[in-house]
Amino acid sequence: MLSDQTLTVLGAGNIGRALIGGLLRGGDLTADRITATRRSEAGLDELRQRFPGVTATDDNAGAVRDASVVLVTVKPQNAVELFAEVRPHLAPGTLVVSTLAGVTTQSLANALGPDLPVVRAMPNTPALVDEGATAIAPGAHATEAHVALAQEIFSAVGHVVEVVAEHLMDAVTGLSGSGPAYVFMVIEAMTDAGVKQGLPRAVARRLSMQTVLGAARLAIETGEHPAVLRDQVTTPGGTTISAVAELEKHGLRSMFIDTVAAATERSRQLGEG
Numbered sequence: 312m313l314s315d316q317t318l319t320v321l322g323a324g325n326i327g328r329a330l331i332g333g334l335l336r337g338g339d340l341t342a343d344r345i346t347a348t349r350r351s352e353a354g355l356d357e358l359r360q361r362f363p364g365v366t367a368t369d370d371n372a373g374a375v376r377d378a379s380v381v382l383v384t385v386k387p388q389n390a391v392e393l394f395a396e397v398r399p400h401l402a403p404g405t406l407v408v409s410t411l412a413g414v415t416t417q418s419l420a421n422a423l424g425p426d427l428p429v430v431r432a433m434p435n436t437p438a439l440v441d442e443g444a445t446a447i448a449p450g451a452h453a454t455e456a457h458v459a460l461a462q463e464i465f466s467a468v469g470h471v472v473e474v475v476a477e478h479l480m481d482a483v484t485g486l487s488g489s490g491p492a493y494v495f496m497v498i499e500a501m502t503d504a505g506v507k508q509g510l511p512r513a514v515a516r517r518l519s520m521q522t523v524l525g526a527a528r529l530a531i532e533t534g535e536h537p538a539v540l541r542d543q544v545t546t547p548g549g550t551t552i553s554a555v556a557e558l559e560k561h562g563l564r565s566m567f568i569d570t571v572a573a574a575t576e577r578s579r580q581l582g583e584g
């Protein structure tokens with residue numbers, strides 16, 4: 312069980328902080344069982360202020376020594392140095408969970424210890440408001456119990472799915488890992504479109520955001536196919552079909568297919584180093 316573990320978060324930036332916040336709010340772990348690392352003094356101060364009782368330190372080696380679960384949330388460019396620093400200090404059997412885009416469980420095991428249980432995870436930033444979408448994939452030495460622990464960690468900030476074929480984690484990264492950026496661009500674009508039609512910007516933005524939120528919630532809560540929900544909006548000879556015709560003319564579907572393919576390919580490249 313997660314509540315029995317001691318967790319160290321290496322590089323507690325956006326994703327790491329979101330997870331610590333979610334775990335504390337949900338009561339999954341007490342603050343005295345969590346250690347979080349940063350290099351900058353400002354970053355450490357922020358951690359201490361936000362999470363009283365959590366140990367905040369720049370000593371990565373010391374932080375992993377007594378941890379039963381180590382969560383790696385640094386950027387890929389900081390990982391090689393960090394791995395060399397902590398490798399000698401990881402106790403056998405320590406579960407390593409990594410959110411590094413593209414980096415495979417095999418690479419993680421090569422860098423940190425070939426026998427360590429490793430789980431690869433791809434969350435997204437809506438985890439900051441407990442609406443994250445995370446996929447996880449187990450490495451060679453990760454047992455069902457390790458996967459369950461990783462599921463518990465990310466469930467604290469949203470929805471979790473397990474992907475058994477690890478190579479699909481690159482597609483997950485291209486779809487839901489980077490996906491919030493696409494949706495924010497859609498919100499920006501819809502807002503500008505409303506402004507072009509004369510709406511005050513604040514009104515256009517509020518309506519755009521609520522439309523995205525409401526449509527997602529309707530799809531989730533009804534379980535209906537999105538095409539059925541779209542048909543419900545689309546009155547014959549009405550306004551929506553005129554808009555749908557424009558979206559089709561501009562290749563919305565193929566644009567998203569190419570978009571996710573580009574991000575998926577980049578995730579693969581990051582994994583190749």
Ligand SMILES: NC(=O)C1=CN([C@@H]2O[C@H](COP(=O)(O)OP(=O)(O)OC[C@H]3O[C@@H](n4cnc5c(N)ncnc54)[C@H](OP(=O)(O)O)[C@@H]3O)[C@@H](O)[C@H]2O)C=CC1
Pocket residue numbers: 321322323324325326327348349350351352354355369371384385386387389392393410411412433434435436488489
């Ligand atoms: N952002 C996103 O949407 C998503 C990101 N990811 C992945 O999650 C990881 C984290 O992303 P994100 O949270 O956005 O990144 P951030 O840059 O916000 O957080 C990483 C933190 O790591 C700290 N850090 C870097 N090197 C070290 C070190 N040697 N020791 C201790 N701390 C260190 C940095 O702080 P300081 O400089 O103070 O040390 C930084 O704040 C990335 O690998 C990314 O691929 C996954 C899914 C979504």
Ligand SMILES: O=C(O)[C@@H]1CCC=N1
Pocket residue numbers: 412484488489
């Ligand atoms: O852009 C990136 O590389 C990271 C991974 C997924 C979202 N952000």
